Amino acid sequence: MKGFAMLKIGETGWIEKEKPQLGPNDALVQPLALSPCTSDVHTVWEGAIGDRHNMILGHEGCGVVAEVGSNVKDFKVGDRVMVAAITPDWNSVEAQEGFPMHSSGMLAGWKFSNFKDGVFGEYFHVNDADGNLAILPDSISPAEACMISDMVPTGFHGVELADVRFGDTVLVIGIGPVGLMAVRGAALRGASRILAVGTRPNSVEVAKKYGATDIISYKDGAIDAQVLELTNQKGVDRVIIAGGTVDTFAEAVRCLKPGGIIGNVNYLGGGEFIQIPRVEWGVGMGHKTIVGGLMPGGRARLEKLSSLVSSGKVDVSLMITHRFEGFEKVEDALYLMKEKPRDLIKPVVVL
8 A cells, every 4th residue: 555654754755565454353444534733743854752764644534444353343344434643452451540542651542653654544554443433424524524533632632631610711822723622622611711822813713713712922922921911910720732842831830820720732842841930830839730641532532522513513624724635635735734834724635
């Protein structure tokens, strides 16, 4: 089969590989639609997870079941299916303890384009198919299903990590597609005020549609100073970090109320350490909590999040700004994600 791969750090290309082999619990899927992610950019051009050679990229997509293992009960050849970017081993000890995304090791639930070939191939392999696939509803297009692979569950997980509650004032740092989903998730969770940090016109417009009440530009000065001014120096109850760098945490801590929580779902592609400002952290005793997590993945989550899309509670189509047709366009879409033109939110390739 043909696939678009990371050849080594800083280099990509098309390669030929054998079709993946199935175990009894696995499935083989032919893609219907695919989408590149900023994580792919971090992986290839920043070497954020180390060097990878001839590894097919991609972890966002949906498709049609081409083969199933002998133990797979709930899916058959021809089914249109969704699959999350994170595909845990559901019988692992870590999954039983409530952390399926770390099954068999830290971040090891993230298999596509990390530990094994990703979805940018003519076929892709899904482990534990009954636990990691979900039927794609007729009401959701393949392009929209790509958003449910990663953007929706990751943004919503940021909301869960921050434990957003009714009436909270919430700061969302970064309004790329993950941050936009954090805005929408915070609104659904009952936040009364949502301050969103970003400058791209399309992202700002969509953030407002998703529930953002205030827009902050990092170009106008320090984020924390602007937040404190907008909140009469009180700060915010919750912060969701969906963009920025290791230095972003300091700004988040400075504008967080005592007792508040920071939920980070940003993939930190560079930097060795995160600096926490001592005084603003209450000299270690401010009850300001920082939680960072990889989204859980799995069938139940896909089914619940897709029901939000089907019911109209979450309109993911607003994030799709660039559409391509044909498998060979995966390369163009990935490089668009790398270049990030001002009008980009998310590109999708429909096969």
